[in-house]
Amino acid sequence: xxxxxxxxxxxxxxxxxxxxxxxxxxxxxxxxxxxxxxxxxxxxxxxxxxxxxxxxxxxxxxxxxxxxxxxxxxxxxxxxxxxxxxxxxxxxxxxxxxxxxxxxxxxxxxxxxxxxxxxxxxxxxxxxxxxxxxxxxxxxxxxxxxxxxxxxxxxxxxxxxxxxxxxxxxxxxxxxxxxxxxxxxxxxxxxxxxxxxxxxxxxxxxxxxxxxxxxxxxxxxxxxxxxxxxxxxxxxxxxxxxxxxxxxxxxxxxxxxxxxxxxxxxxxxxxxxxxxxxxxxxxxxxxxxxxxxxxxxxxxxxxxxxxxxxxxxxxxxxxxxxxxxxxxxxxxxxxxxxxxxxxxxxxxxxxxxxxxxxxxxxxxxxxxxxxxxxxxxxxxxxxxxxxxxxxxxxx
Amino acid sequence: xxxxxxxxxxxxxxxxxxxxxxxxxxxxxxxxxxxxxxxxxxxxxxxxxxxxxxxxxxxxxxxxxxxxxxxxxxxxxxxxxxxxxxxxxxxxxxxxxxxxxxxxxxxxxxxxxxxxxxxxxxxxxxxxxxxxxxxxxxxxxxxxxxxxxxxxxxxxxxxxxxxxxxxxxxxxxxxxxxxxxxxxxxxxxxxxxxxxxxxxxxxxxxxxxxxxxxxxxxxxxxxxxxxxxxxxxx
Ligand SMILES: Nc1ncnc2c1ncn2[C@@H]1O[C@H](COP(=O)(O)OP(=O)(O)OP(=O)(O)O)[C@@H](O)[C@H]1O
Ligand SMILES: [Mg+2]
Numbered sequence: 001x002x003x004x005x006x007x008x009x010x011x012x013x014x015x016x017x018x019x020x021x022x023x024x025x026x027x028x029x030x031x032x033x034x035x036x037x038x039x040x041x042x043x044x045x046x047x048x049x050x051x052x053x054x055x056x057x058x059x060x061x062x063x064x065x066x067x068x069x070x071x072x073x074x075x076x077x078x079x080x081x082x083x084x085x086x087x088x089x090x091x092x093x094x095x096x097x098x099x100x101x102x103x104x105x106x107x108x109x110x111x112x113x114x115x116x117x118x119x120x121x122x123x124x125x126x127x128x129x130x131x132x133x134x135x136x137x138x139x140x141x142x143x144x145x146x147x148x149x150x151x152x153x154x155x156x157x158x159x160x161x162x163x164x165x166x167x168x169x170x171x172x173x174x175x176x177x178x179x180x181x182x183x184x185x186x187x188x189x190x191x192x193x194x195x196x197x198x199x200x201x202x203x204x205x206x207x208x209x210x211x212x213x214x215x216x217x218x219x220x221x222x223x224x225x226x227x228x229x230x231x232x233x234x235x236x237x238x239x240x241x242x243x244x245x246x247x248x249x250x251x252x253x254x255x256x257x258x259x260x261x262x263x264x265x266x267x268x269x270x271x272x273x274x275x276x277x278x279x280x281x282x283x284x285x286x287x288x289x290x291x292x293x294x295x296x297x298x299x300x301x302x303x304x305x306x307x308x309x310x311x312x313x314x315x316x317x318x319x320x321x322x323x324x325x326x327x328x329x330x331x332x333x334x335x336x337x338x339x340x341x342x343x344x345x346x347x348x349x350x351x352x353x354x355x356x357x358x359x360x361x362x363x364x365x366x367x368x369x370x371x372x373x374x375x376x377x378x379x380x381x382x383x384x385x386x387x388x389x390x391x392x393x394x395x
Numbered sequence: 396x397x398x399x400x401x402x403x404x405x406x407x408x409x410x411x412x413x414x415x416x417x418x419x420x421x422x423x424x425x426x427x428x429x430x431x432x433x434x435x436x437x438x439x440x441x442x443x444x445x446x447x448x449x450x451x452x453x454x455x456x457x458x459x460x461x462x463x464x465x466x467x468x469x470x471x472x473x474x475x476x477x478x479x480x481x482x483x484x485x486x487x488x489x490x491x492x493x494x495x496x497x498x499x500x501x502x503x504x505x506x507x508x509x510x511x512x513x514x515x516x517x518x519x520x521x522x523x524x525x526x527x528x529x530x531x532x533x534x535x536x537x538x539x540x541x542x543x544x545x546x547x548x549x550x551x552x553x554x555x556x557x558x559x560x561x562x563x564x565x566x567x568x569x570x571x572x573x574x575x576x577x578x579x580x581x582x583x584x585x586x587x588x589x590x591x592x593x594x595x596x597x598x599x600x601x602x603x604x605x606x607x608x609x610x611x612x613x614x615x616x617x618x619x620x621x622x623x624x625x626x627x628x629x
Contacts, residue, residue, distance in 0.1 A: 067519050092521030102516035106534045106609040108616060147617035149609055165520075266495050 015204035016043035016172035018080065020066065025059050025229075033059040037073070041222075044203035045173070048216035051226035057209040058099060060226075061175040064207065065091045077173060089165045092119050095166030095174035095204075099181065101158050103150035108148040109135075109161055116169040119280070135165040138194055156187040163195070168338075173205045188212075192219055213253055217241065225249050231232040247369075248286035248338075263346035267338060270348060270377060271361050277302050280310045280329035284322035291315055298357045301332040302368045309368035312336065312360050337362055340369055349374050406580040417569070421588045424565035427483055428552045428592075431490035435547055439495050440540070443502025444528065453503060460495040468493055468554050469506070486558030486565075493554055494547040501543025505536030535623045538604060545600045552593040556585065 023037040034056040041047050049057045062068040064075060066087040075082045082090055095116075103112050113134055114127045122130075132142040138160045150158060158179055166174050173280060179195075180188045182275050196219055199206065210216050216223045217237040224234040225248075233245040244250040247268055254269040276294055278287045291299055299318070301310040311332025321331040337360045353360050358371035410417060424523035439460075446453040463471070472489045509532050517531045533540070559567035569585030605611060 022490045065519055067515060088521050088523055090520055090521075096516070096519040098512060098516045099521065100510075100512040102510075102512045102518075104513065104517075104531060104535075106537075108609075108613045115517075115522075119521050119526070147620065149613050350597075 017041065017076075017203060018173060018207070019074075019076040020060075021074040021076070023060075023063065023070050023075060025056070025063055025068060026071045027059075032229055034063070034070070037229075037231065037232065038235070039224065041205055043205050045221045046199055046204075046206040046208060046219060047222045047224060047326060048208045048210055048220040049224050049226055050210055050213060050216045051232070052252075055226045056229040057226060058177055059229075061096075061177055061209060064173075064175055065094045065096055067091075092116060092169065093171055093173075095169075095171040095176075097162050097166045097174070097179040099177040099209075101162045103161055105150055108147045108149060109153070112150070112161060113165050113168050113170040115165060116171075119281065120169055122169075122312045130168060131270075134167060137198070138164060148200055156183055156191065159183060160194075161193060163191075167198070167202075167204075171204070174207070176206060176208045178209050178211065181211070188215070189353070195219060225252060246384065263349070264344050266340070267343045267345060267348050267361065267372055268340060270345070270372045270380060271340070272359060272373065272376050274300050274371045278313065278328045279304055280332070282328050284318050284326050284328045284331055287313070288315075288318045288322045291318060299328075300358075300360055300368065300371065301328055307368050308366050309337070309360060309362045310334075312357075314357070336360070338363060340374070349377065352377070402579055402583075406583050409580045409584055417566075417588065420564065420566050420568055420585070421592070423587065424552070424555055424567075425592060426507075427558055427563065427565050428490070428548075428555045429488060430552050431487045431494065431555070432544075432548055434487065434491045435494045435498050435551070436544065438491070439498035443499045444506060447506045457496070457500055457503065458625050460499050460514050462602055463492040464496040466581055468557055469560065472557055476561055481562035483558065483563040485561055485606075486555065486563040487599075490526050490558075492552055494551050497543040497546040497550070498540075499543075501539050502536070505539030508539065509535045537607065541600060541604045545604075548596050548600060549593050552589065552596060556589055590608055 018039075018041040020037045020039040023034060024032070025034040026032050036061065039047075049060060051057060059068060063070045064077075064082070066082060069083075077090075077094075104115070107115075110128070110131045113131045117127045117130060131146065135142040135145055140157065140160065145153075145157075150161070153161065159182075163176070163179055166176070173294045180191045183191065192215060199219075206294060208216075208220065217240070220237060222234060223237055225232045225241050227242070227248055233240060233249045235243075240249065241253060242253055244253055251269050251271075276290060276296060276299055278290075278299050280301050280303055291297075296315070299313055301313055302308065303310055310329060311334045313328055313331040313333070317331035317333070318328060321328070336351070336355070336357075338351070340361050340363050343361070348359060352372070356374055358373045360371055361369045363369060442456065444458050466474075468489065471492065472485065475485045475489050479488060513531060513535070514527060517527045522530065537592045555565050556567035557564045557571055559571050566585040570582050570589075573579065573581030573583075573585060
């Protein structure tokens with residue numbers, strides 16, 4: 001799944017090539033944000049980083065322009081170890097679109113776009129020309145927009161300016177952190193198309209962070225799916241869609257892509273982490289008080305080691321056992337469960353119709369994977385309906 | 396009524412007769428205030444910036460300025476005689492201590508209120524710390540900072556009248572001698588110019604604040620570009 005980078009590759013590097021070698025980033029000595037990251041991004045390639053919130057996407061970008069320094073490992077740009085470069089010069093050579101857009105509120109559109117060229121001491125005339133050229137390129141009439149302030153722009157225009165600002169000094173490498181984040185689907189689509197046509201002309205090396213699988217699949221040459229700081233899978237959009245390597249990737253694509261759900265589909269997209277878990281050796285009375293505090297009707301009992309499923313305990317059984325001073329193991333029942341490999345949506349729905357308790361999902365080795373709840377099914381359905389509506393609107 | 400109109404007459408007569416002295420004292424008053432204000436700015440703006448980078452010091456520094464500000468100004472002046480003796484130095488120093496708080500506080504809060512993602516973005520684009528301060532933090536903090544400067548200016552000009560109580564110059568001399576001889580026209584001859592100076596200074600600063608607001612600046616640039624545009628296209 002991950003590529004091993006051999007040093008021989010370094011000799012034929014083009015200027016825009018970005019290489020991550022065993023990169024690891026730990027915040028505050030304890031929060032592992034990025035781990036074991038090995039990735040080669042070729043010159044002119046647009047690579048998306050995608051994954052759930054907090055999986056380390058922004059951190060990965062920030063260690064490229066040294067807003068954060070990696071704890072261990074190496075990053076090479078154009079064959080140069082970034083740690084050997086002056087951070088200020090490095091940053092001036094890399095385009096950066098910030099997650100919060102972050103246009104300077106006291107500067108006009110032209111000044112915002114011209115920030116990096118000015119840091120490079122371009123002559124004034126050249127900067128002005130460049131600004132107009134960029135504005136025209138993204139369909140904003142220079143005469144009208146040059147001297148506007150950011151708060152006189154629409155959300156979509158702000159995000160455009162954010163992208164133009166990153167392009168202004170013609171960097172080879174551009175980092176984009178959810179550049180179209182807070183936009184409605186229609187403007188998003190427009191900006192994605194703009195980016196694609198810009199990229200066809202300019203062939204920059206772009207690392208593009210997004211939450212949105214549709215976006216990633218649409219614009220990228222390669223998609224990197226991240227999970228808790230690690231690469232879960234990478235490949236071309238087609239490869240990822242056809243061969244999701246893990247359950248997680250399948251979920252991730254399944255949730256975001258609007259595939260038809262049929263009763264015979266796997267339940268994998270429905271599996272979620274349960275609210276609380278108990279260990280078999282915990283005393284029933286401890287578990288009882290926790291369940292009462294959290295207002296839980298049932299609880300999953302899972303062994304610490306290897307995450308093995310030991311059963312599911314219902315409130316009344318836990319109560320009974322707690323009176324005899326036993327452990328929660330004695331209250332666990334193992335009759336109601338689904339195997340991930342074979343269970344279908346229909347099975348889950350029937351089981352829930354019978355009893356509304358969460359259904360534990362395990363694999364054939366007996367590892368506990370999560371639960372399926374009524375709420376989860378409802379969310380999936382609502383999510384589908386919503387996408388129908390917005391999908392219809394953008395046509 | 397009679398008293399009032401006669402006071403007006405007395406006042407006009409006094410001014411007509413002593414205007415060179417009033418002008419001289421006004422000038423002196425301005426000088427003392429200007430020096431005190433300059434001192435305040437030169438010390439407190441950098442200090443305010445410094446404590447945004449050394450957060451731990453901030454409560455102590457601001458607390459100290461707060462204490463200075465709370466001491467009754469006459470008592471402060473009296474106390475400073477012990478250090479500086481009698482005269483304008485003493486007065487300037489007291490005015491400075493008195494006016495520290497608004498400048499310090501507003502510099503500090505103004506810079507701290509700049510959203511951190513803007514600072515990050517500036518850094519990410521390759522600005523040095525000094526460039527970030529100059530091009531991002533100070534301009535965004537400017538309205539708050541200038542508000543503090545306005546307060547300090549008005550305070551200094553008003554309080555500078557006390558300088559003459561400890562042997563300094565300025566319009567306070569007129570006020571005090573008017574009080575001593577119970578001649579209201581002399582009190583007015585000191586108080587009116589002092590008030591006018593304070594109001595004028597305040598309005599000047601307000602004008603600056605408006606003139607350099609991002610919106611007005613953008614408008615001026617647009618206008619200028621319109622003119623230049625003709626030049627460029629030829
Ligand atoms: N400055 C920091 N100090 C400590 N922990 C941090 C810091 N920045 C990020 N983290 C932690 O590192 C992890 C990764 O954060 P990161 O911002 O890279 O996530 P992300 O994938 O960009 O998420 P999102 O999609 O929400 O933007 C998170 O657990 C986060 O809490
Ligand atoms: Mg992020």
